[in-house]
Amino acid sequence: MDLPRYQLSLNVDDTWQMDRPHFHEDIEILLSLSAGGNFLIGNELYSIEERSLFLFNEATLHKSVSNFAYTRYVLHLSPRVLQEFSTQQSDLISFLRKRKVRNKILNKEQTAELLQKFQRLEKGHAPDFCSDIQELVLLLDLLTSVFVLFETPDEGVPVRKINQDFTSITPILNYIQENISEPLTLDDLADRFFINKYHMCHIFKEATGFSVMEYIINCRILKARELLRQGLRVQDVGERVGFQNNAHFIRTFSNLTGISPKRYANEYLAGDKVEDRKKGMEDSADF
Numbered sequence: 033m034d035l036p037r038y039q040l041s042l043n044v045d046d047t048w049q050m051d052r053p054h055f056h057e058d059i060e061i062l063l064s065l066s067a068g069g070n071f072l073i074g075n076e077l078y079s080i081e082e083r084s085l086f087l088f089n090e091a092t093l094h095k096s097v098s099n100f101a102y103t104r105y106v107l108h109l110s111p112r113v114l115q116e117f118s119t120q121q122s123d124l125i126s127f128l129r130k131r132k133v134r135n136k137i138l139n140k141e142q143t144a145e146l147l148q149k150f151q152r153l154e155k156g157h158a159p160d161f162c163s164d165i166q167e168l169v170l171l172l173d174l175l176t177s178v179f180v181l182f183e184t185p186d187e188g189v190p191v192r193k194i195n196q197d198f199t200s201i202t203p204i205l206n207y208i209q210e211n212i213s214e215p216l217t218l219d220d221l222a223d224r225f226f227i228n229k230y231h232m233c234h235i236f237k238e239a240t241g242f243s244v245m246e247y248i249i250n251c252r253i254l255k256a257r258e259l260l261r262q263g264l265r266v267q268d269v270g271e272r273v274g275f276q277n278n279a280h281f282i283r284t285f286s287n288l289t290g291i292s293p294k295r296y297a298n299e300y301l302a303g304d305k306v307e308d309r310k311k312g313m314e315d316s317a318d319f
Contacts, residue, residue: 085138087178
């Protein structure tokens with residue numbers, strides 16, 4: 033087995049705010065070493081807590097904001113790595129996809145042990161005989177430790193930062209995701225939820241970091257990605273996710289993912305890795 037492709041980084045920022053929505057093809061593991069701020073993952077708002085461990089699926093829409101010093105280890109790896117590592121007894125992919133987003137606050141001992149594993153893997157290895165095998169062992173050790181932590185009976189409840197604005201827009205988030213194929217306009221949403229359109233736009237942006245239309249477009253592209261993987265025609269996919277114009281769908285998909293929908297489908301169905309693109313997305317270290 034060749035050494036799997038993965039990206040590991042220790043990110044330290046005085047303050048942090050992602051400028052745009054973010055999703056990627058990789059699975060992400062994040063260990064926060066500081067507290068303060070919050071990030072939206074899917075349609076849930078989480079607070080950033082010290083010793084908070086996150087494990088979530090690929091192509092999950094998220095955006096993080098912190099007005100404080102923000103330190104975290106971030107590991108990205110392909111879902112195929114988990115498939116290769118999985119066994120009949122321990123199916124890591126099934127475990128992850130049943131849950132989509134996972135969050136647990138570790139105790140000090142758990143954090144120290146996991147932090148040591150991150151640091152050992154981060155150091156890297158010289159191209160010596162067996163060094164690649166040693167690196168593989170370290171990666172496996174880190175991954176199995178993370179999954180075992182989430183499998184323990186004392187698993188914590190996801191930490192959500194509940195505020196009045198976010199509570200008021202949660203039904204809107206859910207409605208958008210459940211009706212992504214339908215025409216969704218600001219006027220229609222405001223009328224449906226009996227709220228002033230301009231006030232809705234303001235609290236939506238304040239609570240999530242997204243504009244309403246920005247959120248809708250990204251949800252449509254994520255849904256399109258799923259349908260393309262099922263082998264549906266590009267034009268049919270565009271219509272199913274709410275685009276009235278096929279050229280607009282192709283242009284939007286390409287801008288947000290860095291690859292055309294046809295090429296995306298061809299690469300996936302051919303079994304090739306769809307690589308991360310920077311265009312329209314943040315670098316893997318941006319969380």
